[in-house]
Amino acid sequence: MNPFGGELAAQYPTIRLLDSGRSSLRLILKNSKPGQTILLPEYLCPIISEICQQYQLIIRYYPIGDDFSIDFSALDFTECDWFYWIHYFGFFPTDLPISQLSQVAVIHDCVFSPFVPPQLQQSTIWYAFTSVRKIMPVAEGSLLLSNQMLSTIPAAVNQFAAIKWQGLEQKAAYRNMSTLNEEIELGYVNKLAQGEQALTAQQAICNMTDYGLERYHAAMALQFSTLSARLAHFQLVNNVFNQYQSQPDFACFYPLKIKNNPAELLKKLRADNFFLPYFWPNREKNSIYYNKFIFIPLAISYSEEDLMRLCEKITLYDN
Helix, strand or coil, rough: CCCCCCCCCCCCCCCCCCCCHHHHHHHHHHHCCCEEEEEEEEEEECCHHHHHHHCCEEEEEECCCCCCCHHHHHHHHHHHHEEECCCHHHHCCCCCCCHCCCCCCCEECCCCCCCCCCCCCCCCCHHHHHHHHCCCCCCCEEEEEEEECCCCCCCCCCCCCCHHHHHHHHHHHHHCCCCCCHHHHHHHHHHHHHHHHHHCCCCCEEEECHHHHHHHHHHHHHHHHCCCHHHHHHHHHHHHCCCCCCCCCCCEEEEECCCHHHHHHEEEEEEEECCCCCCCCHHHHHHHHHCCCCECCCCCCCCCHHHHHHHHHHHHCCC
């Protein structure tokens, strides 16, 4: 047996904090070879496909059910080198074919979680990363874990984070103002958009900035201390719509399947001062499923009264 006790050793050969999920994915794919095949889910952020193409991988897509499930029995892992799996909205599948996944390199995308669940770490080759900008009040941050030793990265200059931090801080100041000011609001919106453009243009693999690292640690502490409150928000919304029989391991958004056109519903909600996110620009063949969802944020910065008002508006408009 392995030694028990004593000083704690690192659990993984690779533990990194990078500036974005894109940097994490690029660092992972430095271990790929041109011409290898990767299985990607049909429902995903388009930048994932673009990065895989940059590394000259052959992409094959597999379907995702409208409940975010995967039919693993329909997948042939003998015909691929990489399997890319997204941990959708904190719901972890119970039917993972661990023995089959051990035949390929597994990339576990935890974009909707601040931490990495350990269930897949016994795969022969396993990588997992987060991308916390979507679920935490931070401008940068991606935790990368692997049972493989990854190469070191050069000290590339992060091009987008400073711009995004300025936008987030301007937004926070604006939300605390007693009166609305359209010019100030437009200013932080434009700043955040500029930061996204800089991130899209960035090709280098970058570490987090010192400024971002300090705020990342503070935000992570808050996420863990408020897990129960987020789950309570999830249950509150689920009591209204009753679309899920189980709770996620991390409640960030409530994916709500609606009856009508999401674009029209989101427009009506914006008129009532409810601004909901949208995931993602869909691949055309997959639009039937995921153009039927809207996503309700469950952050503790929103009160139960706010959530109930939002649910009432959705029920009114989606009839």
